[in-house]
Amino acid sequence: MYPENPLSLFQLWLYLTPPLAGAVVGYFTNDVAIKMLFRPYTAKYIGKYQLPFTPGLIPSNQERLATRISDTIMGSLLTPVELQKIAKRLLEVERVQAAITWLLQLSLEQIQADKEQKTVKLLANILKDLLGESFPRWLRVLARKPDFLEPQINQIFDRLILEFELTDGQAAQLADWLINVILPPEVLRVALIDFLTDRNIQVIDEGLREKSSGTYWVVANLFGVKNALNRFRTFCLDDREKANQIISQLIVALNIRNRVQELLRDLSLQNLPVSTVKELRKTISTNVRSYMQTKGVELIQGLTDSVDWDGIANVVIGRLRNSTILTSSLDVVSAELAIIIDRYLERDLEQIITQVIPILNIDQVIIDRVKATSPAELEAGIQGIVKSELQGIVNLGGVLGFLVGLMQTGFLWFQR
Secondary structure, eight states: OOOSOHHHHHHHHHHHHHHHHHHHHHHHHHHHHHHHHHOSSSOOEETTEEOTTOSOHHHHTHHHHHHHHHHHIIIIISOHHHHHHHHHHHTOHHHHHHHHHHHHHHHHHHHHTOSSOHHHHHHHHHHHHIIIIIHHHHHHHHTTSTTTTHHHHHHHIIIIITTOOOOHHHHHHHHHHIIIIISOHHHHHHHHHHHOOHHHHHHHHHHHHHHOOTHHHHHHHHTOSHHHHHHHHHHHHHOHHHHHHHHHHHHHHTTHHHHHHHHHHSOOGGGSOHHHHHHHHHHHHHHHHHHHHHHHHHHHHHHHHTSOHHHHHHHHHHHHHTOHHHHHTHHHHHHHHHHHHHHHHHHHHHHHHHHHHHHHTHHHHHHHHHHHSOHHHHHHHHHHHHHHHHHHHHHHHHHHHHHHHHHHHHHHHHHO
């Protein structure tokens, strides 16, 4: 089975060797070259001397590669314009609304699950600072204005005080209070004693003598009232209990309680003259403003110091926890806030992106991430992206080597 002519076999190998050798050399040369991009991962030494091409091209220039990658990405891909477009897509009204709704729901759940009452304490501190400290300072500034609270006081006067009338029950209770507490018989007796001084008795006697007429003139000039008033005063001083009893009987006999009740029931500022009402409103407004300007701050601070802010905050939080209106209004609130944010971003998004880029420091993040990646991970990553392309280069080296060897075979063939 062996060829009879050895020379023909030699010539056949002579012609086949160049293309086969070229293909092998070209294939493995490209493969070695690609491998040398990444390997060896660390420098190799013989004694004190570092071998050339160690470590590989990429590991030895990893820092510069990281800078070039960062410059390329920030210069061509993540430009301010592209970041602005990305931000617009991310911050669409629907996405912002969904994010705000999520945050509001999360906050509401946090409030409902707050067992340590941190929210209650926070709200109590806010209310105390707002109403106990900030409001008095604000009131002190406003109180310096000459027309301070004038419209509010006039409105309260016109709507409440001017139209205020007592009911029959209120008038009866007030009449009882006046007769039994404010003006009991003992108080009236002492008031009569204080009124019936010698001078007042003398004035009353002389007045009756001069101004009375008819039967009253006869009684005043013949008998006079001076002695009667002196005896009455003495009686009130000496026999206190009997005097009080007589005064009580007079109050009942004269039906003073019913008269006072009718007077209070019919009492209304609308029955007064218009000029009197205007003057009364002006007086009340002036007195209230004067009091608030001088003592209003101390009044507010005294009231706020005695307020149980923790209790008020606890009530408010309790109402919020069980409020269906609050839960149902989350979508409305989030929609309105999303629209406000969208308008703000539409106006200032470019400026915001310009300020955000240095804060994010994306280029340094890219550099640090590339530098922190091991050569093996870099190789695996690049191989995963362009594995087929790198294998194509290796195959192309084999094809080119084969073609070069084939050309050499052709040259030998023509020299034959």
